[in-house]
Amino acid sequence: MTSRLEIRRVDPSDDGEYDAWWDAYAAARRADLGDDALIWSHQESRAELLQESATTERHAFVARRDGEVVGACSLALSLKDNLHIAGIGVNVPPQHRRTGIGSALLAHLEAEARRAGRSTMRADIYWPASLPADGAGAANREFARRHGYEIALGDLQNRLDLPVADAVVGDLLAQAPATGYELRSWVGPVPEEFVAEWAALDALLDTEAPTGDLDLEASNADVADHRADEELQRTQGRTSFGTVALASDGRIAAYTQVVVSGDDGNAYQWGTLVRREDRGHRLGLRVKLENLRMLQRHSPVPPRIHTFNAESNTHMLEVNRRLGFVASARMAELQERLAP
Structure with a gap:
């Protein structure tokens, strides 16, 4: 039976x-x-x-x-x-x-x-970096394909082993002087003076970064919701490291965030975004470098940082390559529209 x-x-x-x-x-x-x-x-x-x-x-x-x-x-x-x-x-x-x-x-x-x-289903699946971008040969990709789930956006999972030598960080900082911008960094929750702008930029990330064929709208920006997420991080035992670049008018021109797991000790690169009007000044590289420098001054230093970037996001992939990231896996953001 x-x-x-x-x-x-x-x-x-x-x-x-x-x-x-x-x-x-x-x-x-x-x-x-x-x-x-x-x-x-x-x-x-x-x-x-x-x-x-x-x-x-x-x-x-x-x-x-x-x-x-x-x-x-x-x-x-x-x-x-x-x-x-x-x-x-x-x-x-x-x-x-x-x-x-x-x-x-x-x-x-x-x-x-x-x-x-x-009406729209979304799922993320992963396979080794050695397999092709379309997932041919990966069992989970073939399973998804049989059920009508197609790749809406292909990503690379990248890894940076730490620490990065101070000389390497210094050389990269010289390439991204961020003239005219003030850099501010902190450990823990976003300072009250920045949280509203931070939440607004973070809400734009899903639609400002490459989205491929994903059926997405911009997220809501709400300070109370952001603080609730920070409380969740505290409950999870995670520690956040944040850096912003401030324009001459005091507004946030760029931000980046790395979150360290309290369990596996690894660091995870979360959002990085530069305002449209402030692009072209290597601010993405600069805020990542400042955040990395702060992270490495923190004890203990995590063994590595992991991040995900769309394969079409050549600019951010080049920033990560300069920092020393290497591909460790592929991720596919799958999508399927349900029949009525």
């Missing part, structure tokens, strides 16, 4: 349920990328699922067969913008693949998205 597959929502406050979900998620990610897999830690993922967020509704689900957890998935629904989108993740440990579990989890998520009134 064929075993029945049961898919149930996870209560993240229940240790047993949450542990089973996270273990399946982490096992699947390691199977796809090995040592290059970037996995949100047990604490980081749980804190996000437990957060009472005004901006995003999140759910996690596990698939069980004969009492054994054989797969995991997640659903994220924005509550203030992009109300047509459902962000999803499907993770099946390698020993349970090719048995219909992934397809069942995906169908479950699509049904949940439809009930929430969403």
Whole structure:
């Protein structure tokens, strides 16, 4: 008799349920990328699922067969913008693949998205940097293709091993003098004097950076929501490093942020953006260098920084190349529009 597959929502406050979900998620990610897999830690993922967020509704689900957890998935629904989108993740440990579990989890998520009134599905998948940009030969890419999910934007996952020698940083700083701009850096939450402009720039990032064929609108800029995200980072045990370049009128011309995980010790490059009217002055390079210099003065220094950039974003990739980043994996931002 064929075993029945049961898919149930996870209560993240229940240790047993949450542990089973996270273990399946982490096992699947390691199977796809090995040592290059970037996995949100047990604490980081749980804190996000437990957060009472005004901006995003999140759910996690596990698939069980004969009492054994054989797969995991997640659903994220924005509550203030992009109300047509459902962000999803499907993770099946390698020993349970090719048995219909992934397809069942995906169908479950699509049904949940439809009930929430969403019409566009988005998912991120990863494969080794040695494979081509279209994902040919990657099992997760072929799975997505069979279900109608196509690449809307291709990204590179890049890694910078730390520390970077002071002489290298100094040489690069000489190439990006930022004449006419004041640089300010800090550790922790964004200072009150900058937070409104920071939130506004950060909200533009998804649409100002290359978006490929992604069906996106700009995010809402709200200081209260930004502070809630900072509180989530604190709960997750993360530490933020931020730098801005200020124009002569005192406004933020460019910003960058690196967040250090309290669990794996790695640093993660988050947003970097230069205002349109201030581009062409190498401000992106300058703020990244200042932030890197501050990070390396902090003890202990993280072993490496990870970042993601669209393969079409040649300018930022060149900035990262100058800093010493190397490609460690590829990521595809997938999209599928649900039939009515």
